[in-house]
Amino acid sequence: MTVPAKPVLLTGASGALGRQLTRFLAEAGWTLRLTDIAPFPDPVPKGATFTKADLNDGVAILRLAEGCGAILHFGGVSVERPFEEVLGPNIRGLYHVYEAARREGARVVFASSNHTIGFHERSERLDHDCDFRPDGYYGLAKAYGELMGRLYWDKHGVESVFLRIGSSVPEPVNNRMLSTWLSYSDLCRLVERSVLAERVGCAVIWGASNNSRTFWRKDARARIGWAPLDSADTFAGQLAGKVSGDPVEERYQGGPFCAIEYSR
Ligand code: 15L
DSSP, X not given: OOSOSSOEEEETTTSHHHHHHHHHHHHTTOOEEEEESSOOXXXXXXXXEEEEOOTTOXXXXXXXXXXXXXXXXXOSOOSOXXXXXXXXXXIIHHHHHHHHHHHHTOEEEEEEEGGGSTTSBTTOOBOTTSOOOOOSHHHHHHHHHHHHHHHHHXXXXXXXXXXXXXXXXXXXXXXXXXXXXXXXXXXXXXXXXXXXXSOOSEEEEEEOOSOTTOSBOOOSHHHHTOOOOOOGGGGHHHHTTOOOSOHHHHHBTTTHHHHTTOOO
């Protein structure tokens, strides 16, 4: 089966990753319900509909999820911001997504982040069951999302795949991204497998390409049948010396997010 039996809801559709996923999954013939607080900047592809909605609006999210078999939750604030700005979209929004998933019996594929574990040092190699060490309010909200998914699995049997995404950008642009880069095409196939895999339970997967300088090791990728095909290694020559000069940023896996308002 390459096309899910039921429609798939994508939050954050207008963001950089949402647009990539929309294009890839629509081309694969999926029926998509796209939503975002910002207008969708591209032509809406065949098989997709776009509805503008705020993640704070629980009724709107419930309506959008009606009849869906999976929710790809890529919406919310995607960078470090003050607590009050993160709270609504990233914490209350998560609750609305999980309530909708519970009502529909839908699987959640959650765009979590390396910033859940950002304060681990770069010399460490982490497995999926490592301690959370969020590097700001954004990373903390992503860790909360993973824990919320765990709660909804244990209590209600809602399945989740938590994608701890590194740096999903067109190309790595600095030394850190030689470890954290996730190519767009590896991301798209990761999301595709996360939805199509038969049974996932509650799984954590490191969202990084096949980078030899990776910070991350074990995860649940075998359970969903995904392996990255791209690698940041091809950029090593041009990026090896490209460092920030900030000792906090260079020490920790979360890089620049760790250095924001650092006062220890
Ligand atoms: C993220 O989670 C952010 O959404 C993105 O803006 C990047 O900063 C990325 O992590 C990263 O760590 O490179």
